[in-house]
Amino acid sequence: MSIIDKTDAVLEPESVGFEGPLLDVRDLHVEFHTRDGVAKAVNGVNYSVDAGETLAVLGESGSGKSVTAQAIMGILDMPPGRIPRGEIMFRGQDMLKMSEEQRRRIRGRKIAMIFQDALSSLNPVLSVGYQLGEMYRVHEGLSKKAAKAKAIEMMDRVKIPAAAARVNDYPHQFSGGMRQRIMIAMALALEPDLIIADEPTTALDVTVQAQVMDLLAELQREYQMGLILITHDLGVVADVADKIAVMYAGRIVERAPVHELYKNPGHPYTKGLLESIPRLDQKGQELYAIKGLPPNLTRIPGGCAFNPRCPMAQDVCRTDVPPLHPMTAPDGTELVGRASACHFWKETVNG
Amino acid sequence: MPEKTAEPEKNLTGKTTAAVPVPAAAVEAGPAPDKARSLWSDAWYDLRRQPMFLVSSLLILLLVVMSFAPGLFTSASPRDADLAAHYLQPPNWSHFFAEDWLGYDGQGRSIYARIIYGARASIMVGLGVTILVTVFGTLMGMMAGYFGGWIDSLLSRLTDVFFGIPFLLGALVILTTFENRTVWVVILALAFLGWTSIARVARGSVITVKQSDYVVAAKALGASTSRIMFRHILPNALAPIIVVATIALGGYIAAEATLSFLGVGLAEPTVSWGVDVATGRSQLRNAPFTLIIPSVMVSITVLSFLMFGDAVRNALDPKLR
Numbered sequence: 300m301s302i303i304d305k306t307d308a309v310l311e312p313e314s315v316g317f318e319g320p321l322l323d324v325r326d327l328h329v330e331f332h333t334r335d336g337v338a339k340a341v342n343g344v345n346y347s348v349d350a351g352e353t354l355a356v357l358g359e360s361g362s363g364k365s366v367t368a369q370a371i372m373g374i375l376d377m378p379p380g381r382i383p384r385g386e387i388m389f390r391g392q393d394m395l396k397m398s399e400e401q402r403r404r405i406r407g408r409k410i411a412m413i414f415q416d417a418l419s420s421l422n423p424v425l426s427v428g429y430q431l432g433e434m435y436r437v438h439e440g441l442s443k444k445a446a447k448a449k450a451i452e453m454m455d456r457v458k459i460p461a462a463a464a465r466v467n468d469y470p471h472q473f474s475g476g477m478r479q480r481i482m483i484a485m486a487l488a489l490e491p492d493l494i495i496a497d498e499p500t501t502a503l504d505v506t507v508q509a510q511v512m513d514l515l516a517e518l519q520r521e522y523q524m525g526l527i528l529i530t531h532d533l534g535v536v537a538d539v540a541d542k543i544a545v546m547y548a549g550r551i552v553e554r555a556p557v558h559e560l561y562k563n564p565g566h567p568y569t570k571g572l573l574e575s576i577p578r579l580d581q582k583g584q585e586l587y588a589i590k591g592l593p594p595n596l597t598r599i600p601g602g603c604a605f606n607p608r609c610p611m612a613q614d615v616c617r618t619d620v621p622p623l624h625p626m627t628a629p630d631g632t633e634l635v636g637r638a639s640a641c642h643f644w645k646e647t648v649n650g
Numbered sequence: 651m652p653e654k655t656a657e658p659e660k661n662l663t664g665k666t667t668a669a670v671p672v673p674a675a676a677v678e679a680g681p682a683p684d685k686a687r688s689l690w691s692d693a694w695y696d697l698r699r700q701p702m703f704l705v706s707s708l709l710i711l712l713l714v715v716m717s718f719a720p721g722l723f724t725s726a727s728p729r730d731a732d733l734a735a736h737y738l739q740p741p742n743w744s745h746f747f748a749e750d751w752l753g754y755d756g757q758g759r760s761i762y763a764r765i766i767y768g769a770r771a772s773i774m775v776g777l778g779v780t781i782l783v784t785v786f787g788t789l790m791g792m793m794a795g796y797f798g799g800w801i802d803s804l805l806s807r808l809t810d811v812f813f814g815i816p817f818l819l820g821a822l823v824i825l826t827t828f829e830n831r832t833v834w835v836v837i838l839a840l841a842f843l844g845w846t847s848i849a850r851v852a853r854g855s856v857i858t859v860k861q862s863d864y865v866v867a868a869k870a871l872g873a874s875t876s877r878i879m880f881r882h883i884l885p886n887a888l889a890p891i892i893v894v895a896t897i898a899l900g901g902y903i904a905a906e907a908t909l910s911f912l913g914v915g916l917a918e919p920t921v922s923w924g925v926d927v928a929t930g931r932s933q934l935r936n937a938p939f940t941l942i943i944p945s946v947m948v949s950i951t952v953l954s955f956l957m958f959g960d961a962v963r964n965a966l967d968p969k970l971r
Contacts, residue, residue, distance in 0.1 A: 374866055374869050374870050378798075404872065405872075408872060412871070414867050419864060420864050421864055424886055425882075425885070434872075437872065482867075
């Protein structure tokens with residue numbers, strides 16, 4: 300039993316012959332120990348992504364969607380952060396039980412991440428070609444020259460005009476959209492199995508958002524990757540996602556295939572989010588907003604975390620934490636892939 | 651920054667790898683305003699336009715040449731003493747760059763030759779200490795800043811202990827224990843005491859850079875710890891370190907002169923300005939030039955390095971632009 304055999308088993312888990320979801324997050328808890336107490340950022344999140352599938356994780360700031368992604372990537376700052384419970388199964392292997400070196404080998408090669416602000420996510424003193432080529436040099440041991448050729452090829456892939464001429468330019472010489480393309484190229488360089496995109500279009504101009512989203516969706520189809528798209532923008536999600544998980548105060552409050560969620564939300568929070576999108580046909584009317592603020596994570600309200608802001612809250616909401624109920628149609632047939640963590644999901648769907 | 655998505659070069663529009671060396675060569679050609687500009691090329695662009703930088707770097711260049719090839723400046727030897735002929739002979743200002751230009755000292759040695767040959771000690775001490783201090787201080791500061799936790803506590807306390815030793819007093823104590831004080835002994839003694847300021851600056855700078863998104867992104871894309879430290883953090887944390895190092899360089903030269911003057915730095919037969927100031931002191935009343943000329947050289951040298959450091963700081967600190 301040599302060490303090399305062991306790492307190879309981790310690097311090529313396909314050889315194990317594992318059947319099941321690509322990534323399966325089970326009952327994940329993340330907390331941060333701060334001076335004000337323990338901030339419970341993630342409280343029992345479950346979700347899974349298959350190859351070629353896009354999961355959109357939706358939620359306000361502080362809902363725990365980015366923290367979940369950081370826990371999956373293994374880039375949480377661990378002295379304040381802690382993962383008391385949960386499993387992150389990647390191809391059937393729990394990444395939380397792996398050594399730091401094993402996780403590092405997965406990062407970039409098997410799971411890659413795209414960040415919100417591409418300017419600050421690119422190293423200002425290195426040319427983009429160097430940073431892109433670094434992926435090939437570090438992970439595949441290519442020579443400088445070969446890595447640069449690959450970098451140009453990748454820049455072409457993400458549709459950067461005159462890639463060969465711009466490969467030696469520095470990040471600040473690119474526009475926001477182009478920079479995000481470079482981030483995407485870096486994440487896709489090694490054709491990972493899973494991409495986590497943390498608000499990839501938030502920092503971009505509206506006109507560029509759609510282009511970048513389309514590019515991401517197109518490349519995902521081409522490579523048959525799993526994609527976790529973290530966003531607070533409902534408009535971005537509709538076109539690209541297959542299924543949606545809505546997060547609130549570190550929990551998933553609703554899960555649904557994308558179009559059904561828009562058509563018929565099963566949780567008052569989702570409903571509130573959808574109603575607060577400005578619409579042309581309601582011009583002149585007051586825009587709906589969910590009352591109140593997201594809860595302080597060190598003092599999450601008892602019962603359903605959404606109850607202080609919920610228009611439908613009853614006494615039971617203040618005492619009992621609603622489990623994630625699988626949803627059924629009025630005639631009793633199961634709605635595939637739908638679930639809602641609301642005591643009154645039936646009333647929400649029908650009302 | 652001008653947006654250049656529509657690059658006009660028609661020959662580069664293809665995705666053939668053969669086109670790669672062309673832009674590479676273009677970048678190395680220099681920082682033309684519309685070509686790729688990094689922090690460093692920007693700084694260089696700024697520096698070339700600063701008179702303070704030009705003057706100080708010319709002086710420094712002159713001093714460096716002087717220290718490596720003193721024979722270019724004078725044919726006289728700094729150790730030829732002819733008491734009978736030249737005892738305290740005053741400067742002859744009309745004999746530019748001649749042996750008797752700056753006069754002779756109390757042992758009948760040409761002051762001009764001693765000034766030329768004395769540059770080597772100052773420059774060697776200045777550069778040697780700065781290099782040692784920068785390498786060691788940066789490593790210590792980077793480890794403390796990057797790893798944090800108990801490593802940081804340990805290294806930072808160690809830094810504090812060394813920082814607490816008064817520089818001159820510490821150097822005095824160390825150097826008096828050595829019988830034979832060569833330039834290398836002085837360099838090591840000063841470096842031993844001087845690395846703390848660099849370590850502190852490096853630690854702070856690394857902590858700032860460590861939190862930036864591109865470091866997290868590099869980590870998320872699978873870079874190893876050493877690659878993150880040396881490829882992603884160090885180049886971005888280097889600017890303040892270089893600024894402190896160049897400014898400190900002048901201080902080390904002054905420290906060497908001070909220690910030599912006090913009789914614990916370099917000693918005869920090593921030729922050093924500090925030694926000359928010390929010997930000139932006894933002749934202050936009857937031949938003040940034996941004291942003043944080497945003192946002025948120390949001042950000019952220290953001043954050039956301080957100006958150089960200032961210019962570099964102005965160029966590297968974007969907030970001062």
